[in-house]
Amino acid sequence: MGRMITLTRPDGGSFDGYLAEAGKDKPCVIVIQEWWGLNDHIKSIADRFEFEGFNALAPDLYHGRITQDADEASHMMNGLDFPGAVHQDIAAARDYLAAINPAVAVMGFCMGGALTIGAAVRLAGFKAAICFYGVPPKAFADPADIKIPFQGHYGTRDDWVTPEVVAGLQADMEKAGNSPEIYSYDADHAFFNKTRPEVYDADAAEQAWMRMMAFLRANL
Numbered sequence: 001m002g003r004m005i006t007l008t009r010p011d012g013g014s015f016d017g018y019l020a021e022a023g024k025d026k027p028c029v030i031v032i033q034e035w036w037g038l039n040d041h042i043k044s045i046a047d048r049f050e051f052e053g054f055n056a057l058a059p060d061l062y063h064g065r066i067t068q069d070a071d072e073a074s075h076m077m078n079g080l081d082f083p084g085a086v087h088q089d090i091a092a093a094r095d096y097l098a099a100i101n102p103a104v105a106v107m108g109f110c111m112g113g114a115l116t117i118g119a120a121v122r123l124a125g126f127k128a129a130i131c132f133y134g135v136p137p138k139a140f141a142d143p144a145d146i147k148i149p150f151q152g153h154y155g156t157r158d159d160w161v162t163p164e165v166v167a168g169l170q171a172d173m174e175k176a177g178n179s180p181e182i183y184s185y186d187a188d189h190a191f192f193n194k195t196r197p198e199v200y201d202a203d204a205a206e207q208a209w210m211r212m213m214a215f216l217r218a219n220l
Contacts, residue, residue, distance in 0.1 A: 032108025
């Protein structure tokens with residue numbers, strides 16, 4: 001089981017994160033939250049990474065705020081300073097983990113998936129990135145600018161990150177010379193979230209997890 005720690009941002013500010021430790025000789029993963037906040041579901045994913053042999057750190061991008069209401073979650077996401085989250089909070093998480101082991105990957109879900117792409121584009125020091133059903137505005141981060149190994153997991157019934165959006169992401173990355181691993185599942189947005197039975201797909205979630213584990217072990 002993990003624990004909450006306090007992290008120092010490059011600007012000198014502080015915030016908290018959930019750390020699950022596998023050991024100093026183990027590779028590391030940043031786990032970026034959905035728009036609900038750093039809730040028990042995200043913490044459980046960090047714990048699962050620890051069980052798999054990875055140090056995992058989930059930064060609290062909302063600085064203590066959590067919700068189960070979609071309207072409130074949308075409001076909190078829209079109020080998030082995305083560049084600040086990347087260049088301050090996620091950068092701080094990267095630096096903390098790199099001091100344990102320089103083999104660091106970044107991954108996230110939904111809003112966290114978009115921020116994963118943002119971090120892969122805007123920050124150095126990552127060995128790999130994994131995105132679950134998220135794509136940021138190109139003005140913030142263009143996936144074509146990702147230079148590290150990238151894996152994406154998307155649902156074909158997603159009406160936000162649609163199959164057309166995913167196809168465009170893959171085409172842009174390949175045109176730029178990257179060779180992303182893109183997987184599509186006959187599933188809805190947020191198919192990995194077991195706390196949401198209306199969209200959770202156990203088979204797709206397990207297949208995506210196994211693919212991600214193989215990808216991380218090959219690149220870290």
